[in-house]
Amino acid sequence: MISRNKLIFYPARIWLMAALVLLLACSGIGNRALAADLQVNNFSFEQGLAGWTKIMDKDNGNDNSLKGSDILVTSEQASHGEFSVRIYDAKKSRSFGLESEKISIEAGAVYIVFADVLVESGKADLIIRYYNQHGELLEEANTTVEPTDTWKTVQVSRTAPEEASYATILLNSDKKNEGTAYWDHVRFTKDYTNLGVQVGTSAPLGSTFGIGENQNKIYSVVTGNANDRPIMQIIDADNERVIDAITLPSAGVNPTGVWAATTSTDGMIYLGAYQNGRMYKYVPGETTITDLGTPLPNEAFVWDLTPGKDGKVYGGTFDRAGFFEYDPVKGFTRIGNMPIYEPPGEDYKYLRALVHDPGNNVSYLAVGSNASVVHYDHETGNMTDILPARYKTTPLAGAVDYEGERVFVSLGGYIVVLDVTVDSNGTVTATEDAAIASTTPRVSPERNGSVYLIQRSGLARYDISSREVTPVGHAVPGRVQRFGWVKLQDQENYPGETLVAIASTNNETYLMKFNPQNENFRMVRVENTPRIPGAINSIGQGPDGNIYTSAFLYGGLGVYEPFNGDSNDRQPEHVYAPIEQIDRMWSYNDKLYLGVYPGGKLYEYDPKLPWNPGVNPKLLIHTAPYDQDRPKAIAYGNNKVFMGTVGETGQREGALSVYDYETGTVTVHKNIVQEQSIIALAYYDGLLYGGSSIRVGYSSTPSQEEAKLFVYDPETQTKTAEYSLPAAYDGKKLTSITELKVIDDKIWGFAEGYLFVFNPENRTFEYFDEKFPDVRYPGGTYRDADLVAIDKDPNYVYGTIGSKYLFKINKEDKEITILRSDGADFLTNDSLGNLYFKHNDTELWRYSF
Incomplete structure (x- = not known):
């Protein structure tokens, strides 16, 4: 058997500091394992006739x-x-x-x-x-x-x-x-081979700093998946390593991850989880985490937590924008209605972020779909939206901090600084002090009249009184999850308090240290972090014949070389980073195209060249300025690449975007199907065919009833036709066309559980029949089915649907043969006609025949 080294590949350079960080990230990674692929000894005769x-x-x-x-x-x-x-x-x-x-x-x-x-x-x-x-x-x-x-x-x-x-x-x-x-x-x-985990993560999400005797401890959670519960890691800021790791307890519905983390005034650590909407408590020094239950019934996410007085904690939820208090003596209490705040004509589902001002007994609540920041008075229950009107059409705020008597609101790459006053008659007024561009969400606790933040991937200081932003001069790659002030043991090099940040960098946990007195700076990968397999979010065949994958939330680009995998199913073999969550990937013209969330971005990656973010992969399309967020479909033709997207949170309009290689220009067609997302594309004979979904941006209620098939002419840059699907058997209109594929000069597709074949020549649906009655999406969906035609089996089309079935379709009579019904999602093939799909959430499987 042949064994292989495990390698994690990172970019050679983003800038000097990032390069040093990445070199550190590579250290210590690499385990040898027996071959999981049933490799033949000396399979290519490079060792003579040995074996x-x-x-x-x-x-x-x-x-x-x-x-x-x-x-x-x-x-x-x-x-x-x-x-x-x-x-x-x-x-x-x-x-x-x-x-x-x-x-x-x-x-x-x-x-x-x-x-x-x-x-x-x-x-x-x-x-x-x-x-x-x-x-x-x-x-x-x-x-x-x-x-x-x-x-x-x-x-x-x-x-x-x-x-x-x-x-x-x-x-x-x-x-x-x-x-x-x-x-x-x-x-x-x-015939069936489990190829194991392709993308894994040790990156933190919900994070908080200890206080008192635990002030040098950081508590952060590494995201889990359908099979692996999240793990809370306890980091010692002095020795820069994890000193303990505790898995969140199981429940009727297990937690998948943790966005919300906070430290109460009595030093307890609280975590808010998804998809089970539960809250957890950790007493520093103990070996287990306590499940406190669901703060509000039927809520899937506890999005954020913030400390109040006397050990209390306040939190916000999704999907009914609930607001609650947790008292360690009395337990949970719902505050106000659900949603806690909702302007007329809106449909608010998120209480995405919040912060509490104990001095004034006020909480600031970031709610929405479209952004609102509510001043909530706990004594009177009065609520006032303090977000300036010019921000009302922006997506939901990502974070809210209260420091130096200012409210810091993160909105779409800006941190908006608000000075809030309350008149004697109770009128609440917010004055905008600043809008700091090119920032990530968090600011540090205030010290000496300033807060620190990340601007343009570098550490910067914001002076609250002068409203000036000053770069500190140190790069901080990745995403800072939380800032804190820590009195480190090494007082010679870090006198007094040192600003410490915990960051998610290239799927790893990093610490940043900056001492304002002597300006000592350090960025280091945390040792001994737990690694959890990433839930596969997309699969595609590369032009080099390799199979590529990406993970939900953390992204990364996993690379599997067919028949050269190893048996350590818990560890990926090759991962390129950093790259955010890839929602769709496809190969054309010797390139691998990557549709990346958030921001509705399309990258072009050339596997023949070194991985070098900003250069390779190269950004072709960025649709955030057009209110787009999730890329769900990619096609190529006529020397153009096309991308279909879902709108941002609160936006109903999806878009078709086109990159023209001849001119190097991008055209974005918003609302090409009235208030629908574009989730399927196929190019044939000079025309682009697209499928839509009534499901629109998060926290938005669909306004349409049925999906559409449309035709777009790249030469005239116009939509030339739009078709409704034939009527379903039960009379209900189908809400999502989830796949389009050119097969034998016809457009094959799936709409919920219905298979259809559209003839481009006479513009008719020549076949339409329900194949999977249990696959229905009354509210629409972002993705579902995949179809693949392979040369070695010309009489059949293969597919997955409903995150359940792997099947094949007889081209002649359209009969379905179920190959697996125990969980199959996504589908691609290699050059030999082997099929690859997701199984058990984190595993890549191969079907050979």
């Missing part, structure tokens, strides 16, 4: 001469690496073969062998053999290859008999044959 045995049967007559026949390794030809093996057969009365070492297999399972062959003359056979535990040959199956002009990949498969314990591969020239064949790159696989 292979020559097989020559006896002559049928009395002539024992080989007549020059031989089996040898040569560099004359090669499809993989530098060498191949040549089998030269000059005698019809004898067979000449080369047999691999025995491979342990599972009786009753189906196994497939692939090999590259170049047959110069005669014929050649690829044979799979099964043996019992005593080494006795039980069965074999073969594929015969005729002469070929170039290298060709062939395959043979057979179900292992009940008594089988081993399999071998035989490269053979039978006794009736004379000729020459070259063999290379032999691959062996089971």
